[in-house]
Amino acid sequence: MKPLKLIGLTLAALLALSAQAIAQDIPVAVAGPMTGGESAFGRQMKNGAELAVTDINAAGGVLGKKLSLLVGDDVCDPKQARSVAEKLSGNKVPFVAGHFCSSSSIPASEVYAESNVLQITPASTNPLFTERKLWNVLRVCGRDDQQGLVAADYIKKNYAGKNVAILNDKTTYGKGLADETKKALNAAGFKEKLFESYNKGDKDFNAIVSRLKSETIDLVYVGGYHQESGLIVRQMRAQGLKTVLMAGDALNDKEFAAITGADGEGTLFTFGPDPRNKPTAKAIVEKFKAKGIDPEGYTLYTYATMQLWSQAVAKVGSTDPKKVVEAIKAGEWDTVIGKLGFDAKGDIKAIDYVVYKWDAKGNYAEITKQGS
């Protein structure tokens, strides 16, 4: 028994030591869907956060300490998001970059608010995230009510007098976005011909597709994620339907093109002006490319989240979330995605969405200029 006890003690001591070592660092977290159907976006976020933390540490860290990154996986499941939030709060992180799905970010934010954690989402666009007047939430991306306006504006201009259908996947994000777009369209006197919903995770959309076909729909707007959108496009083309699909920011990953192949050509989506093209991002984009990563979608947004927080902490001289939030809302911050300023709710002041189009080779590019 004696040697066993000794080993046990040594192990315990080692554990205590490593806990000590981590305590030297400031733990920060990135949380999102690292597995499951939306894991493409979780990967974007993780890539962005990892490089940001590496860069910040290389530049001397924050308040003289290094950052250590924790990764939380919520699988885009609200229940899982809560337990991830509780776990991260238990690890005493002062700050979380996340989550991705609005249906995860919203329940998680309540846990963070109670446990004194600052939450900055790089990607959740549902207005409710900042509308509930929680002290601890900020977002560096746009909102669905603005996204819906831009989409409606595009549809109005380019599909006047044509048939438009709106579908949604019943999630917080998808339903919210579809509702905002419908509202904006109807306000402009444009009535959609069909408003339907499907289940996230459905694979067979043939019945809906035939319905679009019989109603001679010219454009179908989808409030939903890329996997289902990709399948809808694929099944539309298989039934000989040329209808254009338009969706929101959840289509900004190459995985969409992997599902549709060349059929994805002409598919539209709205997203912020490509952060990769901003002059502020050039050096960092190069760094990502050197690692073999294309910093698409929300990668740079997550990077910016980390930058924003570390700058604010340096300015305040403390990681106390309440002080950091005050400072962030009061100031203007230079990040990889440009200069950011925040309103009292925690939304960024200057938001612009543009329309992107997929081509046959699986790349996407902006087709409308800002503000048009």
Added chain:
Amino acid sequence: MAYFSQQLINGVVLGSIYGLIAIGYTMVYGIVGMINFAHGDIFMIGGFVALITFLILVSIGLTFVPVILLLVLLVAMAMTALYGWSVERIAYRPLRHSFRLAPMLSAIGMSFALSNFAQVAQGARVKPVPPIVTGGYTLFERSGFAVQLSNIQIIVVITTLVLLALFTYLVSRTRLGRDMRACEQDQTMAALLGVDVDRTISMTFVIGAALAAVAGMMYLLYYGLVDFFMGFVAGIKAFTAAVLGGIGSLPGAMLGGLSIGLIETMWSAYFSVEYKDVAAFSILIVVLIFLPTGLLGRPEVEKV
């Protein structure tokens, strides 16, 4: 009319895939009297094996599609059958004479084990493939609505029909089928009369898994992607189909699959897409109220 025909095609193809999976549930239930909850995940494994085989064949330079499809089919059936056999051997056989719920619980555990295994081994992302079988026909066109029938839809339906005929023959006309029916009636008596019960049950799982592999491959070809959690929903639907058709009955499973596929499609076509699952399950309830053993199920006879 044209619209109805198109939706009919959609429904029949979807129903065929459900039916193929449902046969596995029904055969196992018929013989061992347990619900093999891991069957949906066996179907998922079948899809993955088909995908991997396809990628290997393409990377060694095969381009002739019919040969690729045949090889993928054979490899997927063989590999997945091995999984089905192992699952029975590891998780069910040791519990066969335990209390009734034990194999069912171990089946649920097996289902988690398999889907998590696929997640760890293959990653959590969806695995898309480019369209392999392309093309199709325009059957007829009326008032601007062209009814399309794609090649892949034809393949799915024909494969299903051929397999159904083959397995009905197997169960009703061959030595193995006779053993199966004997085990179904009374395992102890069958054993006394020289039927190798263990072997027969193993074969049932092997056949069920092979059919699930075909369904997995059809799914991959038709929808163009597989992921590690696809077995869950498909499994639930197929199980429902098996119950609707009368669990234990082979043609019943197929009929149940077709019914579920058609109900879902027609409901989406004429009412709202939102409530298609509600519609399918409501009809299941109504059927079970009036026909407690399902559409083609035989009434339970008390064995004396």
